[in-house]
Amino acid sequence: MVKNKNKVKAIKKTNSSECFVEDLLKKADIQINGERPWDIQVHSPEVYDRVLATANLGLGEAYMDGLWDCENLDQFFDKVLAAKLDQEISYSKLMMHHIRFKVLNLQTKKRAWQVGEQHYDLGNDFYKLMLDSRMTYTCGYWKDADNLEDAQVAKLDLICRKLQLKPGMRVLDIGCGWGSLMAYAAENYGVHCVGVTISKEQADYAQKKYPHLNLEFRLQDYREVDEPFDRIVSVGMFEHVGRKNFRLYMKVVERCLKDHGLFLLHTIGKNVVHTSPDPWVDRYIFPNGDLPAVSQVTDAASGLFVMEDFHNFGADYDKTLMAWHENFEKAWPEFESQLGERFYRMWRYYLLSCAGAFRARDIQLWQFVFAKNGIRGGYDRVV
Numbered sequence: 096m097v098k099n100k101n102k103v104k105a106i107k108k109t110n111s112s113e114c115f116v117e118d119l120l121k122k123a124d125i126q127i128n129g130e131r132p133w134d135i136q137v138h139s140p141e142v143y144d145r146v147l148a149t150a151n152l153g154l155g156e157a158y159m160d161g162l163w164d165c166e167n168l169d170q171f172f173d174k175v176l177a178a179k180l181d182q183e184i185s186y187s188k189l190m191m192h193h194i195r196f197k198v199l200n201l202q203t204k205k206r207a208w209q210v211g212e213q214h215y216d217l218g219n220d221f222y223k224l225m226l227d228s229r230m231t232y233t234c235g236y237w238k239d240a241d242n243l244e245d246a247q248v249a250k251l252d253l254i255c256r257k258l259q260l261k262p263g264m265r266v267l268d269i270g271c272g273w274g275s276l277m278a279y280a281a282e283n284y285g286v287h288c289v290g291v292t293i294s295k296e297q298a299d300y301a302q303k304k305y306p307h308l309n310l311e312f313r314l315q316d317y318r319e320v321d322e323p324f325d326r327i328v329s330v331g332m333f334e335h336v337g338r339k340n341f342r343l344y345m346k347v348v349e350r351c352l353k354d355h356g357l358f359l360l361h362t363i364g365k366n367v368v369h370t371s372p373d374p375w376v377d378r379y380i381f382p383n384g385d386l387p388a389v390s391q392v393t394d395a396a397s398g399l400f401v402m403e404d405f406h407n408f409g410a411d412y413d414k415t416l417m418a419w420h421e422n423f424e425k426a427w428p429e430f431e432s433q434l435g436e437r438f439y440r441m442w443r444y445y446l447l448s449c450a451g452a453f454r455a456r457d458i459q460l461w462q463f464v465f466a467k468n469g470i471r472g473g474y475d476r477v478v
Contacts, residue, residue: 112143123178125171133170137163150181155375155448159440168444169417172451219300222273224426225419230273230300233331233361234412234460238478243418246411251279254328256477257404257464258357260284264325267291267351269317270332274301274310281308289324291315318347325356333362333392337385341395349399349467358400358465363412364388365458380445392463400465403474409459416450 117127126134137143139162145153157163165171175181219230226232227247235246236253254276260266262285268277271290274297280286287309292298298314317332327348336344348358368388377384387395393402423446427439452458464474 112147113140116143116146119180119183120175123174123180125174132167133165133174135163135165135171139163150374151448152374152378155379155441155444158444159379159437161436161440168447169413169420169450169454172448173454174451176452176455176457219273219296221426221430224429225422229275229279231275232272234363234408235415235418236408237411237414238408243415243422246415246418247275248279251276252283253477254330254359254361254462255280255284257462258326258328258359260286260326262286265289265323266326266328267320267324269320269327269329269348270335271297271301271312272331273297274305274312276328276330277301277310277312278305278308281305281310286326287311289313291317291320317344320347320351322351323353324351325353327352327356327358328361329359330361331363333360334384334386335381337383338387338391341387341391345395345399348465352467354467356467357403360392360461360463360465362387362392362461362463363409363458364392364461366456376445379441386458389461392461396463396465400467401469402463403466403470404462404464404476406462406478407459409453409456409461412453412460413450416446416453420446420450 113127120127120135124133127137128134139157142154142157142162145157145162147153222230222232227235227244229247229251231247231251234250235243236250237246238249240246240249258266260280264284264286266277266280266286266288268288268290271277271288271292272294274290277288277290281288289311290301291313293314293316295314298312301310301312329348333344352358363386365386365388368390372385396402420443423442431439449458453460466474
């Protein structure tokens with residue numbers, strides 16, 4: 096009799112959770128087991144309790160476990176985030192996650208290498224097939240482009256023009272990736288570049304690919320750099336710095352930038368200051384990542400720089416991620432036996448959920464241009 100009573104209670108709890116989630120999704124025009132490409136197909140009632148207990152962590156892990164599917168995940172997340180459904184539930188079980196980012200410095204010199212090992216060192220062969228030919232793992236600039244290759248070249252050239260590069264300049268690239276920006280700048284603008292990265296795979300690849308160019312790649316934490324540069328650039332790395340280190344990061348840039356130099360910061364950002372990183376992304380994709388809000392960037396730069404330019408083209412990341420996803424799907428048969436179904440579902444969830452978030456304008460992509468003392472006469476804006 097006791098077992099039967101417990102079973103009844105469990106069924107009622109599941110039904111209650113299902114009804115709550117069903118009503119919540121209706122606000123975003125999403126149906127459970129519906130026929131539209133953004134509707135979700137639930138294969139186990141366990142999904143509902145996971146979602147209500149741990150939000151996107153539970154939702155993402157349930158997807159990785161094959162407990163639910165959706166034909167167009169990007170559309171699903173666009174609708175969920177545009178309707179702000181993530182703000183309608185309080186997740187007490189995630190309290191420790193929030194406290195960790197609020198209290199602890201999760202991006203110390205020792206911890207900084209973790210994201211390189213877990214994410215960026217996944218394998219150069221894998222990224223070669225997902226990215227463009229230059230291996231540019233940041234948002235493309237699609238203003239006058241209709242394909243990934245052209246969008247990435249446009250982004251690289253946009254950065255070079257914003258930095259007003261001239262032959263002979265010495266440029267520091269903080270978080271240089273596989274060296275696409277450094278190589279483009281050296282080839283087209285005649286500059287000497289030094290790049291630092293915490294990814295062994297990236298450093299090895301870049302050193303072997305560009306021995307003919309005036310480039311230097313270092314496996315080094317940004318905090319250890321202390322030498323003068325005419326220009327400093329950081330593309331898609333500030334997301335790994337962490338709120339406890341934003342000011343320190345800016346001080347490192349300030350001490351390394353010559354008095355009349357320019358600093359361009361390209362970063363993903365969030366709309367609200369007092370929020371914690373997505374728990375699923377933190378666990379499976381970018382450990383210890385921490386998106387800044389605009390005010391956090393400007394506060395960190397206060398008294399060190401004059402902000403000469405600000406440019407938001409976050410909607411372009413939607414197109415970039417969808418292009419990466421298309422390439423990933425085409426290349427997957429080459430990695431299926433090595434990486435497995437759970438990785439496939441994890442990576443698909445990562446690319447498409449992020450595409451939906453940018454489409455919903457839930458997260459942004461910013462480029463800041465800073466100068467130490469401002470530019471007399473003003474900065475000639477480039478778009």
